[in-house]
Each structure stands twice: as C-alpha cells, then as structure tokens.
Amino acid sequence: MDKPVLNISGLAAGYDERRVLTGVDLSIPQGQLTAIIGPNGHGKSTLLKTISGLLRPSAGTITFQNRRIDGLRPDQIVERGVIHVPQGDMLFPAMTVLDNLLMGAYRGGARTDLNARLHDVFALLPKLKERRRQIAGTLSGGERRMCGIGRGLMAGDGLLMLDEPSLGLAPIVIDQIYEIIFDLCSAGRTILLVEENAQRISERASSIHLLDNGRFVWSGLGTELMSRPEIVEAYLGA
C-alpha cells in the first residue's frame, strides 16, 4: 500500500454548538479512489468542508503530504493541493463557463501551463468546450456538474475531493459523470469521493468508509461491503 497523502486523526468539527463529527480517523492513499458513504445528514459534507478549511476543526489533526493543514485558511489549503468540488456545484452563475474554469486555475501553482490544462479539461469534457461562452447559470444540471468538475481539474494536481457528484441528476447523466470520474481514476488521480449510493462505486473504489452519526463505523473494500447485506441495509437502506 502506498503512503497516504492525506491523514486525518481524531477529527471533531461542527457548526456553532452542534457537533457533527467526532473522533474521525481516515487516511487516503496516493493515486486511488477512496469513497465515503453514509446516510444523509451524518457528516459527509462536513468532513470535506473541514478538510478544505471552510470549517475549522474543534479537535484533531489533518495532514496533507506530511504537513499539517488544519487551521489554515481555505486558500492556503487549495494552494497545497487539496481541491474541493463542493456539493451542488457552486459555480459562479453569472460568469461564462470559460471564466468559471479560469477561476479554477486561480491558485498560484495552477497559473503556469494554463492553456495545456484547459486543453486537457476540454479533451475530457468536450461538452464544456462547446459551451465555453455560455453563462454558467444557464447550463443544464449535467453540464453544470461537468463544469464544476472541470473547474476542480483546472486547479491542477493534488487530491480531488468530489461531494456527491451524482446529486440531483438523471440516471443516464449520472453514468456519464461516473465515467469521467473513473477515467480520472484510471489516469492515477487521487480522489476522495462522497456518495450516497454505495453500489455505484463498490467495484472501483480501493476503499470505502461508512460514516454514520459523525464517525466511521465500517471500512473496507467495495466488494466486501456488497457481501455484507446487513450493513448495506442498515445504513443505506438499499
């Protein structure tokens, strides 16, 4: 097993008085797809927000490439190479697709080779090239998702954290989005994926972690998870 790029230990976080995460430990290996699954409202997005610095942890440590990143500002964390594609895209709605992508390459390290990176993103997501002059707020749901992922890719190398990329999309569009994600995996990208539907990723993820009530209750391989119907039923209602 590769050395982990991201290490979380004893992490606690929440909003104001409400604790959402307690004692979360996680390590993410280089070049693989790590998935976090779990029921809604049990801390998956909170965990990503805490990693990317939008939320400050109240306890615990997060290290990325052996350096502490907890307590840093979000811009400093992106600068180190932790890229968070948030839930619901959070595009800049009045900007063109191209400007959205350029915003993705805002961080200092991503400014070199801008054209090459744009070329790569357009190669992976040709739809965005067609739509590059369109105002992002007028895109369809699937296109918006692609724009969000493309914007994350524009930030360059590093850990890519995707928060429920299938949310609110039609099944056929979800398949397209996952095809893109699996392509990235095959290319050796390190990905941390949050997903509600375990089935969709069970075969591709190198490890799956089940988050329930603010802590990990089960970790293992996707195939293992599928052979434990009692877990799937209890936590994911599938």
Added chain:
Amino acid sequence: MEVFIQIIASGLTLGAMYAVATVGLSLVYGSLNMLNMAHGAILTLGGYLSYVAIQHLGLNPVLALVLAAAVCAGVGLLIYLGAALPLLRAEGFETNIFIATIGIGAILENLMLKGFGPYPIPQPLAIAGHVIIGNVHVPLQNLFILAVAVVLMVAVAFVLERTRIGRAIRATSMNREAAQLMGVRVGRVYAQVLAVSGALAAVSGIMISSIATLSPVMGGDPMLKAFIICVVAGLGNVYGAVLAAVVLGLLEASTQYILGVRWSFATLLLLVILVLIWRPYGLFGRTLVVRL
C-alpha cells in the same frame, strides 16, 4: 434645439459624476453585502484633499487628484481593517457595518468641519473655458468630468472582466465559499474593493465640488443619489449602476429645466418607487433562476 443640447450636456455631466460615486458603492455592496454609509464623507474628503494639495501644498492638479484618490483608498482600507474585518467575524454583519459606517462618516464629516470650517470653498481643481456646441456654451469642466468618468468606468470594467483580480472580485460577489475553494483570499478581495471604492469616491468628490462648492456636508446628497441609483439598478450590479446613473443624470437635468430644480429630487424618488413596484430587485437585478 439649444435647450436640448443644454440638457444633454448637464445631464451627462451629472450622470458621469453619479456613476463614479455609485460604482464604488455598488462594488462594495456586491462583494461584501456592505452598505458603506461613510461613502459620502470619503467623497467630501477627496474634494478637500485636492483643495489642500493645490491651494496649500502647491501641487500640480493631476498630482492632487492622484494624492486625493490614494489617501481615500487608504481610508477605505482602514474602514476594512478597523470596522469590516472585526464585524465580519460576528453575527449580523450587514446591520452592524451599516451602523458602524454611519459613525465613521459622522466622525470624518466633523473632523472636516473642524478643520475647514462650515463655509463653502471653491474647488481649485477646475478647468476654465468652454466650447460652443450649436450655440450652447458647454464648460470645458463638464467635458473634462465626462472624459475622466468614461476613462475610470472603462478601467473598472477592464479590471473586472479581463484580469485575475477582477475575476476574483466577481467570483467572491457571486459565491464567497466557492471563491475560497478556488484559492481566493476573500479578505484581500474585500480590502481591494474598499480601497478602490475609496479612490473612486475621492474622484467623484472632486468632480462634484468643482461644479458646486466644497463644504463638509456636500457628500450627503451624492451619496443618497448613489444609493438610489444602486437600488434602481439592483444592488451590487456594477454595470447596471453606470447605466442607471447616466439615465438618472439626464432625467434630473430635464426635470430641472422643465419642472424646476425643486422637483428634481422628488421626481427621482417617485421613479425609484415606481421601479421598485415594477421590479423589486431593481432594473438589472434578478433573482437567480437555476435550471435543474
């Protein structure tokens, strides 16, 4: 015909001055959700700084303009560091900063009252002479104001649309969290926006005092109009604000001629009421429609 040219000339000048005063306000509201009630005082300060620089320091007018803009940018920065930054950490930022900037404005105004006295002073940064357009004498000063305003607006638009900093400002105003995730240091964006807004206020203060006179309370009226323009355009919409400023300037000039000066402000307010009944988010404001 002559009346028409007269109205257009003074209307455009008014519009240009309002536009410069409004854009700063609109930028600040767009990125921080902050109504800067000290804007009028900063504008007045700009006018006085130019007066001091020319009359007492004997500076060249261009240098005086730059100096006034730079100092007022510094004041904007101080408002960020001293008021906005600490208030952003607490709940209720929009209300708190509104009240805090009223206080800052009052302090600035009273300092100027103390320093320069209550009596109106002429603004030395003015160009004498006029050109004749179709039998109408149009003061060079008006044309100069128009030219400076156009240059400034084009510069602001260029920065917003074509530069990395401008993209970061727009991104922050559209979605602060997302901008942070892209690596934008939003605190720095806020500081930049308040500094730019201060500099623009200074320039508009010099313009306005060069047409009227300098007095410690002169900022109140243009700030009120700038707010009206912002509301008509849709709060935070910078380009809409420029257009609305020009239209309202022309409207004001025509009302003054047709109905008399005392009706101009009433007409303006009536228009705002009508616009807000018709379009509660302002002419160019919109509630975002998101397709799923």
